[in-house]
Amino acid sequence: MHNCTTHDDCVADALQQAEEICAARELRFTELRRKVLELVWECHGPVKAYDLLEKLDHRIAAIKPPTVYRALDFLTENGLVHKISSLNAFVGCSHPLRHPECYFLICTECGEAEECCNSDIVSAVAKTAREKDFKAEQITLEISGRCRECQKVN
Amino acid sequence: MHNCTTHDDCVADALQQAEEICAARELRFTELRRKVLELVWECHGPVKAYDLLEKLDHRIAAIKPPTVYRALDFLTENGLVHKISSLNAFVGCSHPLRHPECYFLICTECGEAEECCNSDIVSAVAKTAREKDFKAEQITLEISGRCRECQKVN
């Protein structure tokens, strides 16, 4: 299910990178935001806001929905987390510096969401947007289907 | 805001085409489904389930949420309507026979969602899916930004 061998590492790396990005942009990477990002990464896959809420409750006392949503908004706006609209779920961005080029292959069987960065698709999108004089600001590309592993199974 | 000059026509055309498609596929295009599709088209843009609900109430008595959602599910499954996940809204499909190739340019200013059919994007997506051995079943591509008209304004 993972593409990172030692899962702790990928969480730590993500946090480290987030720290650096926020520092560089003069954003406040608060305790809460850090905690939320950490949890998102620990889930290693699309995770629902209310699931995060529950998990946070065990670490910090009595977190309420707006608190989680605000942290998620911050992380999303700054490219550290993606919202997967078709699932109402959130997932850590593996390529925060190429964030706008990312899209997802979402397996309906196992729930895994593989993040891909592909400039062909991005440039095809940019091209049609240009043709229509449309100023694209955000692209949501979510491909659902069955991943390699799950196709094997049956 | 529209790309059809006489708006009545495009609603009538969509209903006509839906009728034919359902007949060809031996699907039941019931009164309710017809009514919902008609309303979606009349809105001529992304419309929320609960807004439909309200409008239906004026035509048919006391419609409840599951009724609308079931009709929308039917229409969505059969390619007559798209769900725009990033807006939690629904919109009539202008190209029901090329439905899987459609995507949207969504203006954050005026709310218009222009439907496009573009095989470049579709084939770019298909290519990466193939490379990853991913069996794509559904593609959600939603591009938000500002449309030509709204860029002019300010």
Add this chain to the structure above:
DNA sequence: TGGGCGGATGTTATATTATAACGTGATCAT
């Protein structure tokens, strides 16, 4: 040094979106 500003979080309440579960009625093939 303390006062005020702005951003982050806490808190309460509620809005919005969607579905589960079960009952009833219509349709259709045999």
Add this chain to the structure above:
DNA sequence: ATGATCACGTTATAATATAACATCCGCCCA
């Protein structure tokens, strides 16, 4: 005509998200 299946009605509630206002905290600078 009867049983199977699908569509729809109905009640209740689940799941997702935000509005609005209070409080806290760091920071600037008078």
